[in-house]
Amino acid sequence: MSMVAQTRTYRGMTATTREKVDGYLFILPWILGFLIFTIGPMIASLYFSFTDYSLLEASKWVGLDNYTKLFTNDPKFGISLSVTFRYALVSVPLGLVLALLVAMLLNQKVPGIRFYRTAFYLPSLLGGVALTLIWMWIFSPAYGLLNSFLRLFGVEGPLWFQSQVWALPGLIIMSLWGVGARMIIFLAGLQNIPDHLYEAAEMDGAGTTRRFWHVTIPMLTPTIFFNLIMGVIGSLQTFAQAFIATSGGPNNATLFYALYLYQNAFQYFEMGYASALAWILFAVILVLTLVVIRSSPMWVFYEGTLRK
């Protein structure tokens, strides 16, 4: 946009009007995107969820049929929910604790800290495909790195991704390797804790443990809150790892919810049914997020009241 055109439209406007017009103008791309790629599609998918729609033919209204089928006549729906919840229930807390521990280590002033930070962050730069392929090879039963290592101790490792019992734990271990993204956010939170709080606590005679529980953790609760919400939301949408490593097998042991949704939409072309699945996922995420947000006044500590 040329400057000439801009000054012309602005001629005669007061500074505050100009500020308002520019304010809306600058967020216009986002507003358009929100309407075209978020709100519009949300309404459409809600509508599709009450239809039978295969992309090839026009959608046909079926009322609540998709939802009744899901809850009464589709065992895979329950399986995929259970797989996803079990994964989230283990990987989210483990990931949070590991990310916090690593971040605290990386916040120490020791020589070579830049190298360590990079080492822990590096796996987060890999995409789902590269990461999964590397771990498929590590988990390879006969000659993979992990079982070869276990063999040193006389332990014959499991079949991992080929095992109905060990496939899900395998994916959880894999997820812990990518803990770097959450770690960086914790590190940022740790560095924002002012030194004087620690110094004051030290003067009052607080040891390392008490400083951790009474300074670090309270000051970090907003970051924990953010990572917890993002972790829950992310883990409930796990797709690529399972799609690549196991395709949901063996015997549906890793049939993640998102994977089942994908199969319905893009393999069986049941767009209406897949939309119903998507809305249930949305409802689940909404409820869990609201529970965490509602509980936050009890455990999330915001400095002062002015920061709002």
Added chain:
Amino acid sequence: MATEAGVIVSRPAQTKTYRSKRRILPTIFFSVLLIAGSVVFILPFMWMLSTSLKESGRVFMYPPQWIPEPIIWENYTTALRVMNFPVLLKNTVLITSLSMVGAIATSSLAAYSFARLRFPGRDVIFIIVLATMMLPSWVTLIPVYIIFRELGMINTLWPLIIPSFFGGGAFNIFLLRQFFMTLPFELDDAAKIDGCSNFRIFWNILLPLCKPALGAIAVFQFVAHWNDFFGPLIYLHSSEKMTLAVGLYRFKGPFSVEWNYLMAATVMVAIAPIVVYFLAQRYFIEGVVMSGMKA
């Protein structure tokens, strides 16, 4: 606004001897833990590299061989050829670079507006921006797919590029807004007195000060689009339009896996985000840490 280096420098010099005496044991303790942890986190990379250089017959060996003997560089040329690497690289670079331009331009403009300009409804709209981070993309997936299908854009790169030009993602807006808020308002006021328009204040004065945060979102954006698997999986079909991530997945093949070739391909796909991270590292850590991530 203390950077990491700033904190270290600002420590009073006289406490140094006192600290260093008391800190020897913890330093050793933390270093041992850090070294052990780093080894665990780096080991899979080493395993990938080592496998990628092995002779086919020596991939399956017990105990595993860490240093390949002989070293087979040809694994890489084979993988390049079989994967149709140059074409996939071109598509991936196109998608990634255009998305980066779109996301950085529109998210920084929106972030500036949310952080510095006053207009009715601003804070409500910003809360909606944050709320979209919680919306699973699965809810909008099917209608968005249908939109691009109606536009005849299936099996083109457009569905993977266009959305970035509409706001550039809630997280990027959030991060940049936090950063804009740390800059002194005197800058805007002085420029306004000189008759600068809001856009000029944004473009000429504030944006150059945002380099660390821009570096951070550039890395996020690059990594996200380079590695994106789901988008190309549903929108692209022909091998001429494929991206590296999906090409790598297809390279695996459904049956027996030749790990040396596959790991060579993986190295070649994974190397770009790692290089970009190293180039932008200074900005990256600074950008994330300084913007504070505080809601």
